[in-house]
Amino acid sequence: MTATMASVRTAVGQAHAKVIIVGEHAAVFGYPVLAAPLPALTVRTEAWPAEGPITLDCPLYAGPLAEAPGVFDGIKALVEAALAKLSRPARDIELKVLSDVPIGRGLGSSAALAASLVQAIYRSCGAPLDRETLLRLVGVAESFAHGAASGVDAAAVVAEGMVSFRRGLAAVPLRPARPLHFVIADSGLPSETRGAVEGVRRRLVRDAEDTRTRLETLGRLAEGAQAAATQGDTGRLGQSMNDAQCELEALGVSLPALDRLVLAARNAGALGAKLTGGGRGGCVLALARDPGAAEHLARAMRAQGARATWLASFGGEEAA
Numbered sequence: 001m002t003a004t005m006a007s008v009r010t011a012v013g014q015a016h017a018k019v020i021i022v023g024e025h026a027a028v029f030g031y032p033v034l035a036a037p038l039p040a041l042t043v044r045t046e047a048w049p050a051e052g053p054i055t056l057d058c059p060l061y062a063g064p065l066a067e068a069p070g071v072f073d074g075i076k077a078l079v080e081a082a083l084a085k086l087s088r089p090a091r092d093i094e095l096k097v098l099s100d101v102p103i104g105r106g107l108g109s110s111a112a113l114a115a116s117l118v119q120a121i122y123r124s125c126g127a128p129l130d131r132e133t134l135l136r137l138v139g140v141a142e143s144f145a146h147g148a149a150s151g152v153d154a155a156a157v158v159a160e161g162m163v164s165f166r167r168g169l170a171a172v173p174l175r176p177a178r179p180l181h182f183v184i185a186d187s188g189l190p191s192e193t194r195g196a197v198e199g200v201r202r203r204l205v206r207d208a209e210d211t212r213t214r215l216e217t218l219g220r221l222a223e224g225a226q227a228a229a230t231q232g233d234t235g236r237l238g239q240s241m242n243d244a245q246c247e248l249e250a251l252g253v254s255l256p257a258l259d260r261l262v263l264a265a266r267n268a269g270a271l272g273a274k275l276t277g278g279g280r281g282g283c284v285l286a287l288a289r290d291p292g293a294a295e296h297l298a299r300a301m302r303a304q305g306a307r308a309t310w311l312a313s314f315g316g317e318e319a320a
Helices: 070-085 109-124 131-146 152-156 193-206 208-231 234-250 256-267 291-303
Strands: 011-022 033-049 055-058 061-064 093-099 163-165 180-186 272-276 283-288 308-314
Touching (some): 011 208, 033 109, 033 152, 033 308, 093 109, 109 152, 131 152, 152 163, 180 256, 234 272
Antiparallel strands (some): 033 093, 033 163, 180 308
16 A cells, blocks of 8 residues: 555654664674663754655755765665655655764664664654664665675664664674673774774785684674673673774774773773774773772863763663
8 A cells, every 4th residue: 555644744763872782783784782871972963855866954954855965875775765665656755854863873863863864754644664674764864885895884873772683683682680881982083983993804805814813703702792791790781892992903993092082981990891883983881890980081081182982781670
């Protein structure tokens, strides 16, 4: 049945940022990953019917979607795919995006934007949207943003809590046995996610044995981190994060600016600290002992050049 525009004038879709706790890059090759949402940073899309070509109003562009610059090719493909799925022509809709997720910081801004767009389009048409369809459509845009995306970003930006993820499988909710407190620090440098992923692929061709061993190690560390979180073993979780950072450095996806923030966090008492996301810029994630320690870590990383910091807690009442 062809979906028709709902009587409600404005429909809204919303998603949030995410962090990879352990497992980035290895996830692309099918190894497990531990990820979590950042509900404090959101993307909201509003959609309403309007005659004429599709228009988009967002922080980086405002105008006809068809005339948007190349960086929006994934969004164009996503919107067309969503409307085709709904048996609607690619026209007669206006889209407005409001976002506080930093772009190019490895926090899933592209996946969050895509998820919010899909939700808004479906709701504007009064059509039901299941999670499988949502993730498949988000994947259309992610393939432009990251190349061979693992799917973890798409799963995490719509998750309600920490998730265990493996490529090709549904994300599994993970409930920490005790509250976990994290600090996310922005290095101020754009994360070159696609370039970092391609760099690891080239390294796999150039030095297959060592690269494969490091990816396998990251997968084992992610499994260990998942177990540590469910058991409330913050010491083991932090050590998994520290060990993962060593592997990511060896894979060539860290930078001195990230290394400085990692060291600042550890010197300030972090149980573990590492880059999060694609690397080559972006953010650092640190595990704190408690909320007060998290505030202390945030101050220490800002003193070492972090442009911004955010706090996130999972498990217990702190995650509510």
